[in-house]
Amino acid sequence: MSGILIVAEHEGGSFKKSATELLGKATQLAAALGTSVSAVVLGDAPAADLGKYGATTVYQVGGDFSSYDPAAMTDALAAAIAQAQPDVVLAPASYAGKDAIPRLAARLDTGMATECTDLRAEGGAVVGRRPLFAGKLYGDVKISGKPAIFTVRANSFSQPAAGGGAASVVAVAAEAKALTKVLERKAPSSTVADLTEADRIVSGGRSLKTAGDFDAVIRPLAASIGATVGASRAAVDAGMAHHNEQVGQTGKTVNPTLYIAMGISGAIQHLAGMRTSKVIVAVNKDPEAPIFEHATYGLVADLFEVAPKLQAAFEKALS
Ligand SMILES: Cc1cc2nc3c(=O)[nH]c(=O)nc-3n(C[C@H](O)[C@H](O)[C@H](O)COP(=O)(O)OP(=O)(O)OC[C@H]3O[C@@H](n4cnc5c(N)ncnc54)[C@H](O)[C@@H]3O)c2cc1C
Numbered sequence: 001m002s003g004i005l006i007v008a009e010h011e012g013g014s015f016k017k018s019a020t021e022l023l024g025k026a027t028q029l030a031a032a033l034g035t036s037v038s039a040v041v042l043g044d045a046p047a048a049d050l051g052k053y054g055a056t057t058v059y060q061v062g063g064d065f066s067s068y069d070p071a072a073m074t075d076a077l078a079a080a081i082a083q084a085q086p087d088v089v090l091a092p093a094s095y096a097g098k099d100a101i102p103r104l105a106a107r108l109d110t111g112m113a114t115e116c117t118d119l120r121a122e123g124g125a126v127v128g129r130r131p132l133f134a135g136k137l138y139g140d141v142k143i144s145g146k147p148a149i150f151t152v153r154a155n156s157f158s159q160p161a162a163g164g165g166a167a168s169v170v171a172v173a174a175e176a177k178a179l180t181k182v183l184e185r186k187a188p189s190s191t192v193a194d195l196t197e198a199d200r201i202v203s204g205g206r207s208l209k210t211a212g213d214f215d216a217v218i219r220p221l222a223a224s225i226g227a228t229v230g231a232s233r234a235a236v237d238a239g240m241a242h243h244n245e246q247v248g249q250t251g252k253t254v255n256p257t258l259y260i261a262m263g264i265s266g267a268i269q270h271l272a273g274m275r276t277s278k279v280i281v282a283v284n285k286d287p288e289a290p291i292f293e294h295a296t297y298g299l300v301a302d303l304f305e306v307a308p309k310l311q312a313a314f315e316k317a318l319s
Helices: 017-033 047-053 070-084 095-107 211-224 233-237 268-274 303-318
Strands: 004-007 037-042 057-061 088-092 112-116 118-122 125-132 137-142 148-152 168-172 200-204 228-231 258-262 279-284 297-300
Touching (some): 017 125, 037 047, 088 095, 095 112, 125 148, 211 258, 211 303
Parallel strands (some): 037 057
Antiparallel strands (some): 125 137
């Protein structure tokens, strides 16, 4: 093996937690495979710092990548890979990962496995485990092309402890041509993590009935544990929540440590977006609701009675 390269995303120079999460896993895989770990960083970020999490070399592509452009990202990553010559590339299944990484695989004429939730070393190669058929099955994927590319869902691996020294930084010159021009940026007002990266999510369903109830019950409950708010499509279609809060097949795919489903039936299209959550708590007044088949903890109760009690308990526990 000539190494595992991870794509380290950053926001305004601060590495996203996916970068360290992937480095932690890559370090374990590299130890099992007897190889090394490197990273690629696009634009201005403290690349040498990634050495603390196991990267021996960081390939840094100069230029302004602050506005995402799939063509520019593909050009830049292809140039870094040409220099690094890795056997395996790991990238987050982020928006950019879902869009640019398949283009990269096509450019390099290699194979990729998307949305992996686990990776392991086997027979001298990396094998990715990914959900299939809306999460009903898992498939193990081994890629014969080189580099083997895997995108990984957020929160699939624990964060590694920092240690070790600085990585050596190799500058990569790439002709990265953006095909789009960003005219305006509107930052979200919320300070909590985006749903796709959130570690805790509290979601509400149609049962909330009005946007006022959703705001009065779900949002403060989520805030009490620093969780991001999610919603079923029924709640979104009824105008109770924003479309970018929708979880599911036609919404966002999430992978938090804790997913609390308040008054959500557990339709297959909703499950498709959240069933890999590590702990699922469901509150539903119907004991036959399908969500209970997937819940780690289930409570047959009226959410309007339960939510304030849960919120008070969370606030007390975290105060
Ligand atoms: C092509 C397609 C794509 C779709 N994509 C998505 C998607 O991305 N995401 C998604 O979520 N859905 C999606 N859907 C819709 C999906 O099929 C369901 O209709 C939807 O998930 C139902 O939302 P819900 O659970 O909030 O509502 P319901 O199915 O109406 O369930 C409400 C639940 O709340 C319970 N309840 C009611 N009152 C209370 C109370 N006071 N206390 C506690 N429990 C209570 C009820 O027992 C019930 O189980 C899609 C559908 C299609 C056809």
